[in-house]
Every structure is written in C-alpha cells, then in structure tokens.
Amino acid sequence: MIVEQIEYFNSVLPSDVKLVAVSKFHPVERLREAYDAGQRIFAESRPQELAAKVPQMPSDVQWHYIGHLQTNKLKLVLPYVSLVQSVDSLHLMEAISRWAFENGRVVDVLLELHLGAEESKQGFSEEEIIAICEDTPSPIANIRIRGLMGMATNTDDMEVVERDFERIEALYKRIKASGMEGFDILSIGMSGDWPIAVRHGATMVRIGTDIFGPREY
Numbered sequence: 001m002i003v004e005q006i007e008y009f010n011s012v013l014p015s016d017v018k019l020v021a022v023s024k025f026h027p028v029e030r031l032r033e034a035y036d037a038g039q040r041i042f043a044e045s046r047p048q049e050l051a052a053k054v055p056q057m058p059s060d061v062q063w064h065y066i067g068h069l070q071t072n073k074l075k076l077v078l079p080y081v082s083l084v085q086s087v088d089s090l091h092l093m094e095a096i097s098r099w100a101f102e103n104g105r106v107v108d109v110l111l112e113l114h115l116g117a118e119e120s121k122q123g124f125s126e127e128e129i130i131a132i133c134e135d136t137p138s139p140i141a142n143i144r145i146r147g148l149m150g151m152a153t154n155t156d157d158m159e160v161v162e163r164d165f166e167r168i169e170a171l172y173k174r175i176k177a178s179g180m181e182g183f184d185i186l187s188i189g190m191s192g193d194w195p196i197a198v199r200h201g202a203t204m205v206r207i208g209t210d211i212f213g214p215r216e217y
C-alpha cells in the first residue's frame with residue numbers, strides 16, 4: 001500500500017534525508033495516493049510523461065528529473081522541474097544554461113557521477129566533476145550546482161554497492177569542503193540499497209518500487 005510505504009519511509013529516514021518518490025511508469029492515480037499521504041517530491045525520467053503528469057497533479061508538487069535528458073527535450077522538462085538530478089555531460093549543462101538564460105530562470109542541477117562498472121551508464125568521471133566544480137574559473141550562467149547524484153552498480157553484492165557509495169561520498173565531501181556555495185545535496189540510494197546510502201551521507205533518496213510496487217508500463 002502506497003500510504004503505508006510513505007509513512008514507513010517518513011518514520012525510518014533521518015529527518016535531514018529527503019524522500020523522492022520515483023513515479024516513472026506509474027499512473028497519476030497512484031501518484032495522488034502518495035500525495036494524499038503527504039508526499040510532495042516526485043521524480044520522472046521521460047520528458048513526455050513528465051509534461052503529461054504535471055497538469056494532473058496539485059501545483060505544490062516539486063518535480064525532479066532523473067533520466068537521461070536530450071538537449072532537444074529541454075522545453076518539455078525545464079519549465080516544470082525544481083531540480084535536474086541527472087546532468088551527465090558538459091554539452092547538456094551548456095544547453096540548460098542557455099535555456100535558463102533565455103527564459104530568465106536559474107536551474108538547480110546535480111552532477112551525475114558514473115559509478116560502477118556498467119559501460120552503458122551515463123555520468124561524469126570524478127576527474128570531470130572536480131574540474132567543473134573546482135577548476136572552472138567562473139560559475140556557469142543561470143545554473144546552480146547543488147550536489148551529486150549516483151546510482152550504485154546493479155548487483156546483489158552489497159560490498160560493491162558500499163564501495164560505490166564510499167566513492168561518491170568522498171567526492172561530495174571534498175567539493176563541499178572546497179567551499180562551493182549552495183552545494184548541499186547527495187542523492188544516492190534506491191529501493192534496494194537506500195539503508196547503505198543513508199550510512200554514507202545521503203541527503204536525498206530516490207525510491208520507486210518500494211513505494212509504488214513494480215512499474216506498470
């Protein structure tokens with residue numbers, strides 16, 4: 001039951017860890033159940049689906065985008081979201097910056113760190129993230145880098161997951177220690193691994209299956 005799951009997560013998560021309900025592939029009726037249980041942050045991973053759901057939900061929902069984002073889809077996504085968690089290339093960051101400037105907005109983003117061994121996965125390397133955060137002489141116009149996002153290796157071996165989260169936690173702490181302004185979000189942890197993520201300093205967990213059940217379409 002969605003309501004019970006939202007209540008469960010609210011009771012077990014430390015008060016400084018935000019719960020993001022990953023609602024991709026679930027119909028709006030189920031999102032409303034979560035909303036009625038008090039959930040306000042929802043995340044989607046496909047532009048059309050996000051744009052279709054937004055007008056069907058109350059206006060105080062905060063939407064996050066967590067999927068791979070193509071630069072020709074920005075106008076379907078950026079008007080609606082308070083955070084893009086999945087910025088995975090400089091090309092995308094520059095396109096967001098341009099859109100934000102043209103639309104008089106400042107867009108909050110997380111940089112996605114490529115964790116684990118999967119070749120298919122998106123994301124920056126640690127070196128690239130350090131270069132963006134510590135070596136770039138001036139901030140990127142109309143973009144606020146709020147932190148890091150990562151997905152651990154898809155495996156049952158929890159030691160591998162633990163090492164992935166150790167890596168992103170260390171990078172997050174290093175950048176934070178360098179004094180980067182407004183850098184305060186570490187988004188790690190999903191249905192299978194969120195307790196490990198919380199032990200490694202998550203400030204935001206992204207839970208889909210454990211709230212809504214298996215994805216429907």
Ligand SMILES: *Cc1c(COP(=O)(O)O)cnc(C)c1O
Nearest residue numbers: 022066190191192206207208209
């Ligand atoms: C789908 C997805 C999640 C949620 O995964 P669950 O295992 O269903 O909790 C979290 N983060 C990202 C980036 C996703 O794409």
